[in-house]
Amino acid sequence: MQIFDTHTHDYFHTFDKDRDEMLKEDFSSGVMGKVQIGCDEETSLQALKLARTDEKMWATVGIHPCYVEENFEKREKIFNIFEKLLKENPKKIIGIGETGFDFYHKDSDEMREKQKTSFIQHIQFAVKYEKPLVIHTRNARKETLDFFADEISKYKNVKAVIHCFSEDAHFAKTVTEKYGFFLGIGGVATYPACKEIRNAIDETPIKFLITETDSPYLAPQSKRGKRNQSKNIKEVIELISEIKKIPLQECSEILVKNAKQFWGV
Numbered sequence: 001m002q003i004f005d006t007h008t009h010d011y012f013h014t015f016d017k018d019r020d021e022m023l024k025e026d027f028s029s030g031v032m033g034k035v036q037i038g039c040d041e042e043t044s045l046q047a048l049k050l051a052r053t054d055e056k057m058w059a060t061v062g063i064h065p066c067y068v069e070e071n072f073e074k075r076e077k078i079f080n081i082f083e084k085l086l087k088e089n090p091k092k093i094i095g096i097g098e099t100g101f102d103f104y105h106k107d108s109d110e111m112r113e114k115q116k117t118s119f120i121q122h123i124q125f126a127v128k129y130e131k132p133l134v135i136h137t138r139n140a141r142k143e144t145l146d147f148f149a150d151e152i153s154k155y156k157n158v159k160a161v162i163h164c165f166s167e168d169a170h171f172a173k174t175v176t177e178k179y180g181f182f183l184g185i186g187g188v189a190t191y192p193a194c195k196e197i198r199n200a201i202d203e204t205p206i207k208f209l210i211t212e213t214d215s216p217y218l219a220p221q222s223k224r225g226k227r228n229q230s231k232n233i234k235e236v237i238e239l240i241s242e243i244k245k246i247p248l249q250e251c252s253e254i255l256v257k258n259a260k261q262f263w264g265v
């Protein structure tokens with residue numbers, strides 16, 4: 001089976017002891033690509049550093065909404081660093097983010113404004129360098145759709161994925177049909193309580209679906225709570241194959257093709 005992990009954080013410390021074995025295991029289990037996602041200045045550098053060790057790995061640079069507040073004053077400096085990295089590694093850095101809205105952990109009007117400012121900055125940067133955006137949204141379903149309606153039409157050719165898609169069919173329909181965005185489907189879709197996500201998968205054409213782990217987090221149901229890794233995406237592909245009534249092998253090939261097309265690799 002072919003697997004493409006469009007969103008992982010393999011540079012996290014939880015893999016320090018056995019990262020090489022873990023990567024080897026993934027690559028020998030059908031994993032054909034991994035995108036290491038940056039969450040701030042330091043982790044974007046770590047993502048790039050790891051991505052450079054294998055031709056099947058790439059990286060993104062960005063400031064995760066949960067880290068916007070602490071980086072807000074120095075965001076210009078950070079984006080200058082991102083710009084320099086992009087110019088030096090145009091083939092390895094293939095996307096911008098993760099960015100977006102997260103009102104789950106903390107919430108205030110001021111924080112929302114800052115996340116919005118950062119989100120807009122990421123969009124402009126992605127458009128300038130013609131890279132896809134990685135969008136995180138948590139406890140912000142309506143705010144994200146309202147933001148898209150206000151902001152996305154201002155730019156041409158915004159390419160994006162709603163990472164760790166956990167919304168409903170209405171959200172999926174809006175972002176795929178209106179903006180052509182992709183949905184990143186991960187372990188959460190396999191959790192028994194998450195019927196809404198499976199319903200959205202059912203209603204969305206498969207050409208908009210790509211797979212991810214958000215590793216080390218969000219292992220699929222059979223490994224729930226444990227450290228996640230790209231090979232576990234098999235369980236997610238099995239789910240999509242079942243919902244879409246597409247044979248497993250064919251389904252995995254379509255999902256890999258979608259991922260490659262999305263990232264331009």
Ligand SMILES: [Zn+2]
Nearest residue numbers: 007037098214
């Ligand atoms: Zn992530």
